[in-house]
Amino acid sequence: MLDLTYETPKIKTIAGARHDWELVIGMEVHAQVSSNAKLFSGASTKFGAEPNSNVSFVDSAMPGMLPVINEFAVEQAVRTGLGLKAEINLVSAFDRKNYFYPDLPQGYQISQLYHPIVGEGEVIVDMGPGVARKVRIERIHMEQDAGKSIHDMDPNMSFVDLNRTGVCLMEIVSRPDIRGPEEAAAYLGKLRQIMRYLGTCDGNMQEGSMRADVNVSVCLPGEYEKFIETGDFSHLRTRCEIKNMNSMRFIQQAIDIEARRQIALHEAGEEVVQETRLFDPDKGETRSMRSKEEAHDYRYFPDPDLLPLEIEQAWVDNIAASLPELPDEKKARFVNDFGLSEYDASVLTAEVENAAYFEEVQREAGDGKLSANWVINELFGRLKKEDHGITDSPVSPSQLAGIIKLIKSGDISGKIAKDLFEIVYTEGGDPAEIVEARGMKQVTDTGAIEAAVDEIIAANPAQVEKAKQNPKLAGWFVGQVMKATGGKANPKAVNELVAAKLGL
Amino acid sequence: MSIDTKTAAKVAHLARIRVEDDKLPALAQEFNNILGFIEQLNEVDVEGVEPMTSVTPMRLKRREDVVTDGNMPEKVMSNAPDAREGFFAVPKVVE
Numbered sequence A: 001m002l003d004l005t006y007e008t009p010k011i012k013t014i015a016g017a018r019h020d021w022e023l024v025i026g027m028e029v030h031a032q033v034s035s036n037a038k039l040f041s042g043a044s045t046k047f048g049a050e051p052n053s054n055v056s057f058v059d060s061a062m063p064g065m066l067p068v069i070n071e072f073a074v075e076q077a078v079r080t081g082l083g084l085k086a087e088i089n090l091v092s093a094f095d096r097k098n099y100f101y102p103d104l105p106q107g108y109q110i111s112q113l114y115h116p117i118v119g120e121g122e123v124i125v126d127m128g129p130g131v132a133r134k135v136r137i138e139r140i141h142m143e144q145d146a147g148k149s150i151h152d153m154d155p156n157m158s159f160v161d162l163n164r165t166g167v168c169l170m171e172i173v174s175r176p177d178i179r180g181p182e183e184a185a186a187y188l189g190k191l192r193q194i195m196r197y198l199g200t201c202d203g204n205m206q207e208g209s210m211r212a213d214v215n216v217s218v219c220l221p222g223e224y225e226k227f228i229e230t231g232d233f234s235h236l237r238t239r240c241e242i243k244n245m246n247s248m249r250f251i252q253q254a255i256d257i258e259a260r261r262q263i264a265l266h267e268a269g270e271e272v273v274q275e276t277r278l279f280d281p282d283k284g285e286t287r288s289m290r291s292k293e294e295a296h297d298y299r300y301f302p303d304p305d306l307l308p309l310e311i312e313q314a315w316v317d318n319i320a321a322s323l324p325e326l327p328d329e330k331k332a333r334f335v336n337d338f339g340l341s342e343y344d345a346s347v348l349t350a351e352v353e354n355a356a357y358f359e360e361v362q363r364e365a366g367d368g369k370l371s372a373n374w375v376i377n378e379l380f381g382r383l384k385k386e387d388h389g390i391t392d393s394p395v396s397p398s399q400l401a402g403i404i405k406l407i408k409s410g411d412i413s414g415k416i417a418k419d420l421f422e423i424v425y426t427e428g429g430d431p432a433e434i435v436e437a438r439g440m441k442q443v444t445d446t447g448a449i450e451a452a453v454d455e456i457i458a459a460n461p462a463q464v465e466k467a468k469q470n471p472k473l474a475g476w477f478v479g480q481v482m483k484a485t486g487g488k489a490n491p492k493a494v495n496e497l498v499a500a501k502l503g504l
Numbered sequence B: 001m002s003i004d005t006k007t008a009a010k011v012a013h014l015a016r017i018r019v020e021d022d023k024l025p026a027l028a029q030e031f032n033n034i035l036g037f038i039e040q041l042n043e044v045d046v047e048g049v050e051p052m053t054s055v056t057p058m059r060l061k062r063r064e065d066v067v068t069d070g071n072m073p074e075k076v077m078s079n080a081p082d083a084r085e086g087f088f089a090v091p092k093v094v095e
Helices: A071-083 A181-198 A223-230 A248-267 A291-295 A313-321 A327-338 A342-349 A352-365 A368-385 A397-408 A414-427 A431-437 A446-459 A461-469 A471-484 A491-502 B005-014 B021-042 B073-077
Strands: A013-015 A020-032 A095-098 A108-111 A121-126 A132-144 A148-150 A157-161 A168-174 A210-219 A240-245 A276-280 A285-288 B087-091
Touching (some): A020 A181, A020 A223, A020 A248, A071 A132, A071 A181, A071 A313, A121 A181, A181 A248, A210 A248, A248 A276, A248 A285, A327 A342, A327 A352, A342 A368, A352 A368, A352 A397, A368 A397, A397 A431, A414 A431, A446 A471, A446 A491, A461 A471, A461 A491, A471 A491, B005 B021
Antiparallel strands (some): A013 A020, A020 A210, A095 A108, A108 A132, A157 B087, A210 A240, A276 A285
């Protein structure tokens, strides 16, 4: 496999009153597994259903109901682990995490504290062409989601919807390898991209399919390196956990604000207390969630309703064999095989649908760079204008390839191609037929161009004199010829002829 | 390890079980008896012994990823002390 090489990004520092401080960030990302049914029941996971309709008696924790695991959810967790180059544990087990909250009917969440299904892996977080941070993954475990509490429908009551209760989540836990707010957002973005390639999580942050708890601490230069050398957490300072973030923008803001709060405390000689905090984007502050502190005594114990989860290596191997090409590999291949810039390759591989579209265009048109330019600049630009995604594109890959083939064969100029693109975009049709029917073909016949050049020169003797003094004015003649030929003359041929005729 | 009445009160609170103050010393004593027994078990050397999870060899039962349940909000809500507009209504809990 071809890999791109990269350098590690510069560490962002925040200036305090006395020192420059670095950030140390670890994240726990909760990703909702894409599946039809829940982790331990046969109720639907579909988003947006009527309240309490996607609920079985297992989810509502009726007495005597027993959990039965959804094998596909397990497969999805394994697939995610393989996508993050992680070790898969053939034996894992479920534990109960006990706490009381109205949206948790069981009074406990079934999770995997002691024996998670996925062990150590890694993610390459791109921070620009040639720059990336490797973030180590500590573990991924499966767990049940809780229900949803709605607080704004009634002044005195909270309303509870159990539709989400029991949906399978993967909690992806990173090592504290993230060194700034931008890296944190990029890490989340990369996880999202990989899981969307794998089809294991739809990554829809608005619908809550991905949420992150962010652990933030600050340190002086050199302290983090000591931690990395020794693996000893005592070289790091006390961290705080910002809970339940579901927007990349807010994550960056919250990290910055929390880091500054901690820096002020350290510089004033005060102590940072390890605690859970909540980000308030309206007030631009993080504040302590004291109520969570006592609840942190979760009294975990193995779930007696569930045997350990044993899976076979052959089953894992089958899943591994069915993995799609992942973003890093695809990007490297686009750079190596098609000669694309790393930037263009990143843009095209950002979403798997975009990459597939580009590859189809490339396959038919046979020119990677030109295809990339047209997909990125013309198609994406045009789609963005109307807020369309690639899947709603009115121009099919084959139509776009048709336009590119016409450019390559010299049948149309780049400028005419843009007009043609607009026609295909708005009216549809076969590009070659449109060019034929509307007489858009580029004139490469030098005889015809020559005639046009002669005509312009004959009609403008004064301009000819000026151009002989100032060769730059040749451009004016080129423009006139292009105009006279309706933009269909081959610009290169026109340039050459104008220069020759003017004796430049 | 010894459980005092304060710890007993905390455990009771975490489990949302009300225990009157005068019952706490007896509860703490019960905990201590249980923990004492566990201590005794801890004396057994289980080095290299796999935990037994089942008396008969059994594999965790799996289900297929098919929707087979749900769509009965009225049944799910039928025991709710208070339900409004399809939701369970509970005393306000806000972080």
